[in-house]
Amino acid sequence: MRALVRLWLAAMMLVLSPTIAQAEDGYDLWMRYRSVGTNLGFVTIDARGTTPTLTVAAAELRRGIAGLSAPAGVAQTATPAIVLVTAADRDVTALHLPTAPLGDEGYLIRSVTLKGRPVTLVTANSDRGVLYGSFALLRHLQTGGSLDRVDLSSTPRIKLRVLNHWDNLDGVVERGYAGQSLWDWWTLPDFHDPRYTDYARANASIGINGTVLNNVNAKADSLTAPYIAKAAALADVFRPYGIKVYLSARFSAPIELGGLKTADPLDPAVAAWWKAKSDEIYRAIPDFGGFLVKANSEGQPGPRDYHRSHADGANMLAAAVRPHGGIVMWRAFVYAETDPEDRAKQAYTEFKPLDGKFASNVIVQVKNGAIDFQPREPFHPLFGAMPKTPLMIEFQITKEYLGFATHLAYLGPLFAETLESDTMAKGPGSTVAKQLSGMAGVANIGRDRDWAGSTFNQANWYAFGRMAWDPTLDPDAVAREWAAMTFSPALVAPVVAMMSGSREAVVDYMTPLGLAHVMATGHHYGPGPWVADLKRPEWNPVYYHKADKAGIGFDRTVTGSNAIAQYAPPVARRLTDPATTPERELLWFHHVPWTRPMASGRTLWAELVHHYDSGIGYVAGMRRQWDALRPQVDAERWQKTATYLAVQEREASWWRDASLAYWMSINGLSLPTGAAPPAHDLAWYEAQRFPHAPGNPQ
Structure with a gap:
């Protein structure tokens, strides 16, 4: 009996402990509608109209409000009804709200008094706008907003x-x-x-x-x-x-x-x-x-x-x-x-x-x-x-x-x-x-x-x-x-910190300083800057980097393909000179010497190595950040992300080492002091094959 009691207590601790995340598989996307600590369970949703779009808008709000409400026992706050109605409604018209600029898809969400009662009004010039407004209201609540004196309005800038x-x-x-x-x-x-x-x-x-x-x-x-x-x-x-x-x-x-x-x-x-x-x-x-x-x-x-x-x-x-x-x-x-x-x-x-x-x-x-x-x-x-x-x-x-x-x-x-x-x-x-x-x-x-x-x-x-x-x-x-x-709220800051520089990290360990299309051909999985034997020139990565003993990069100035001339004159003038071309795009527009001085004081060659290493370092940092979050993330989502981050760090190193092995075979330069040599020789990297890579129908 005591053993059963101990098991029951342990189970209850798992259920009640705020540090143990509930199991999730990611299916709900960003529409998880987990509790935000406010009891919204008694909010009524009043949809004025029976179109299919208004019906699904109301259903989504009911679903969302029910999920966002705190568990029983949390005091209920004063929450007015949410009214979904198009701006053509007589009662809404009487409020003289600025709905004309909303167009056909924009929405307005506002705390108003409608026929003598306080309500949260979601209105638009069409039922589609009301639908978008309903989701916007849920987003507002999910990200820490409240129904108290809400005032939101938005119109799409792209049709x-x-x-x-x-x-x-x-x-x-x-x-x-x-x-x-x-x-x-x-x-x-x-x-x-x-x-x-x-x-x-x-x-x-x-x-x-x-x-x-x-x-x-x-x-x-x-x-x-x-x-x-x-x-x-x-x-x-x-x-x-x-x-x-x-x-x-x-x-x-x-x-x-x-x-x-x-x-x-x-x-x-x-x-x-x-x-x-x-x-x-x-x-x-x-x-x-x-x-x-x-x-x-x-x-x-x-x-x-x-x-x-x-x-x-x-x-x-x-x-x-x-x-x-x-x-x-x-x-x-x-x-x-x-x-x-x-x-x-x-x-x-x-x-x-x-x-x-x-x-x-x-x-x-x-x-x-x-x-x-x-x-x-x-x-x-x-x-x-x-x-x-x-x-x-x-x-x-x-x-x-x-x-x-x-x-x-x-x-x-x-x-x-x-x-x-x-x-x-x-x-x-x-x-x-x-x-x-x-x-x-x-x-x-x-x-x-x-x-x-x-x-x-x-x-x-x-x-x-x-x-x-x-x-x-x-x-x-x-x-x-x-x-x-x-x-959960505690994860927002560290997760955003991981995300914010993640794309730049990929650029660093794959295509730094304006390099492009140096992936293996066909499936585009992994590095392949050495590929040069395909039938058409532009199928080959060597076509895009033009690396030789003297330098690297595609000359798109007047001395090369003159692609820069396709831009408006002020942009073309800036891009014509390597000194005024953003370094992040340098090798896209210019073939420059390996020894070219960069803004950092390093040579181009040393700067390339620095970028490769920085990309790997960022991924390693993401792994450490994610490991520290383990107690606050559900096991399934944590484990999959942790596994993928390990794959990413391994493949970032592969990208770095394979690329450097190839560039050194071209330029004959040594690595900067302190830089680690590639794990294998160039022949090993060139020999890698991936005949069944995903997303590449044969």
């Missing part, structure tokens, strides 16, 4: 906020590191997995209003009747949450599905086929968003196959969806062998002459940098160069080049770095963010129970949505929001 899923119809996610595709195409349209609703909830909570269901390397099958029905089933789930569905369209579908002999965009039969296909889609999905197109890039078909321009192809598709209010997102990622001088110049060369020639419902989608989602790239020169064309920026949330799912790399600073970059297109203050009509993120979501492959990868999904809503948000502030909703 189109979209996730791009690179999901294939067989369930494989290209560049996906969180398991199989979330979409079970085999059981759709019949079975609606509850995860589809939770996916929609998560996106609505951060303001994402669109999702592209299939890979940009599209299969024509995506446009057949069975798959249209499957997409329609997902659209039905997403619609109450304000999310439109889009499809990636294969440009040659009229040949593959329609039996035509051509996909020439100026052929009337081709245009008629696309119009009929669009009509078919809209019959199944009345609010279908439109098409995303990857054309004439990496072997994908496109209008240039018929000696037509990108505008010819995009405008033909735009005409097909225009009667239904649809759009075409036409990617400017044109990676082909047509510009051997410098791959970074190709998109500008092909698209700049087309400014003003695209239809009004075409948005040109431009990657954040001119090559391909590198750990750091200067902003793409097309931003600011096409004033007559709507542009949207494309970021990669999934970490194809930043360590897959196992490296902790918070991407908020990467997003902010690009969005805040001044294009100088219209003088100082012409930031990239001000050029945008939309923002797209390549999703990092899969079937893993924690959605994104790790807890910290969830932060990148969250940051993308929040910064698409408002590109001026500080990434550290966004990290604090996420951490407050993901962990």
Whole structure:
């Protein structure tokens, strides 16, 4: 009996001890709704209206308030009712609130007196705005706010906020590191997995209003009747949450599905086929968003196959969806062998002459940098160069080049770095963010129970949505929001401290000082700066670093590829001189001697070594910080993160050692005094093979 009592007491200690975290698997994302120490359990939620969107908004608030309320025994505070209602309501109109500037998606949350009783009002000009406001109120409460005298208002600064899923119809996610595709195409349209609703909830909570269901390397099958029905089933789930569905369209579908002999965009039969296909889609999905197109890039078909321009192809598709209010997102990622001088110049060369020639419902989608989602790239020169064309920026949330799912790399600073970059297109203050009509993120979501492959990868999904809503948000502030909703209050400061420099650490141990695309080819896992034997020059990492006995870096000045000339003159003048080029981008724009003096007083060679070592040191510091937090984190999430940090530190050292072994084979220099030699010789690093790396469909 005494033994049983002791076991019972021990069990109760585990339940009641504030230092023992509850078990979690990360499924709830930032919508955990754990107690904030205030009893909100008696707050009533009054939704004035019965639209599906208002219904789910009210349900989310009830769910959230119930979870955020303290356990029984904590004194109840005075909490007025929460009223959800659009601004057109007569009682709201009588309050003369500033709702006109909210537009179609903005919200206003305010403590008011409505018909003689104090309430917390969540209002907007549409039910979607009320939904966003409901999530904003929950975020306010989760991060320490109260219902007392609340006054919040926000309007999205970017209209189109979209996730791009690179999901294939067989369930494989290209560049996906969180398991199989979330979409079970085999059981759709019949079975609606509850995860589809939770996916929609998560996106609505951060303001994402669109999702592209299939890979940009599209299969024509995506446009057949069975798959249209499957997409329609997902659209039905997403619609109450304000999310439109889009499809990636294969440009040659009229040949593959329609039996035509051509996909020439100026052929009337081709245009008629696309119009009929669009009509078919809209019959199944009345609010279908439109098409995303990857054309004439990496072997994908496109209008240039018929000696037509990108505008010819995009405008033909735009005409097909225009009667239904649809759009075409036409990617400017044109990676082909047509510009051997410098791959970074190709998109500008092909698209700049087309400014003003695209239809009004075409948005040109431009990657954040001119090559391909590198750990750091200067902003793409097309931003600011096409004033007559709507542009949207494309970021990669999934970490194809930043360590897959196992490296902790918070991407908020990467997003902010690009969005805040001044294009100088219209003088100082012409930031990239001000050029945008939309923002797209390549999703990092899969079937893993924690959605994104790790807890910290969830932060990148969250940051993308929040910064698409408002590109001026500080990434550290966004990290604090996420951490407050993901962990207990005591963990926020140390977790944010880990996150804030994590992306810079990855840059340091992978691509310091402006190096780019030195990853192993194909799967992009691990270092491969020595690769030089692939068929096309721009497939080889040696193409991007140009390392030789004299120096390292890609000369993009007038003496090299002259890619700098694609930027506005004030920017180009700054970048032309190595002395006025930011050191973080030096080797992107200049080939400089190994002995060049740097701002630190070190030579370029010593500075490279310093950056590699700094990156490893930061990861080691994150491991120590995370180890110290073990008593305050649930076991499952702590262990997975701890394991991944160990992998990251090991692979950071691999990156450093492999890179230094190769650079020394080129420059013949010794390591600076005190620097540790690589663990193996260069031949050992070159011999490593990873034939089944994830996210790389064969």
